[in-house]
Amino acid sequence: MLPEKISAFARRLIVLLALIAAATGAWAQETHLHSAARNGDVARLRALLDRGMNIDARDAAGATALLVATHGNQVEAARVLIEAGADVNAKDGIQDSPYLYAGARGHNEILKMTLAHGADLKSTNRYGGTALIPAAERGLVDTVRMLIDAGMDVNHVNNLQWTALLEAIILGNGGPRHTEVVRMLVAARADVNLPDGQGVTPLQHARRRSFKEMEDILVKAGAR
Known part of the structure; x- marks a missing residue:
């Protein structure tokens, strides 16, 4: 009986560790995508997206990679993400979206792209x-x-x-x-x-x- 219990516990432990590893890997991937967007690393962004990265994955603040690129006015990084289908209306934890932030900060090249790719003119910020x-x-x-x-x-x-x-x-x-x-x-x-x-x-x-x-x-x- 004891060996069977140990075996069942071991199986559950293996499953748990696999889930943790998968979650950790996904988080690392999201971090790489956000980092590439923040640094304007277009080649890295394209490589990550080619590997099937979730383009609208969120960081700890709820921001997508596109919003991170918008924060830094990384125009070419934003272009790659928008043309690949990134959601220009995806809001973070404080209700900023790439469209809203670009408009509020005068990041006009990114704003122009968001307007051409479905920006919700009725969306509102935290105020x-x-x-x-x-x-x-x-x-x-x-x-x-x-x-x-x-x-x-x-x-x-x-x-x-x-x-x-x-x-x-x-x-x-x-x-x-x-x-x-x-x-x-x-x-x-x-x-x-x-x-x-x-x-x-x-x-x-x-x-x-x-x-x-x-x-x-x-x-x-x-x-x-």
Whole structure:
């Protein structure tokens, strides 16, 4: 009886060790893929993908290799992954996706690729904002233009009850870039009278900050 019990235990132990080895191997593979993406090692990425690597495998933070490449603005690495079918909308643990992060940071070459490969324009970040809102906040003129041209909802309201127009004014510095963003949003039919959660309008915010050029743009568009 005892030898049989030992034999059964040994079999279970072998199965358990095999499962651990498989899991460890998969984790190592994911690490290699993410490392190659982080370093922009295109040849290594292609080799790993040719070996059947899971292209949307996650690291400890929940990020895919494409998101890692996007973090570092590794354009060619991102291109390889996107053209191989990487999910441009796959979110990590803090709700960033390659598309959302590229838009928020002005990584425009990667953003352009995500837009051409199924970017979800309605997807939102951890603040409930679309890619357009942080782009407007940072005064990323070219990025804002790309997102507007892609058909982004310019009147989306985030969890702070702010639109892209409000963020460009409230969190902007009133300089040329933020002013141009305001001009583009107004031209794209942003609601110039849509207030924040406290009922304060874009025009009121611009006046409080003495952003005269923004004020003029808003007034000409019918702001109150």
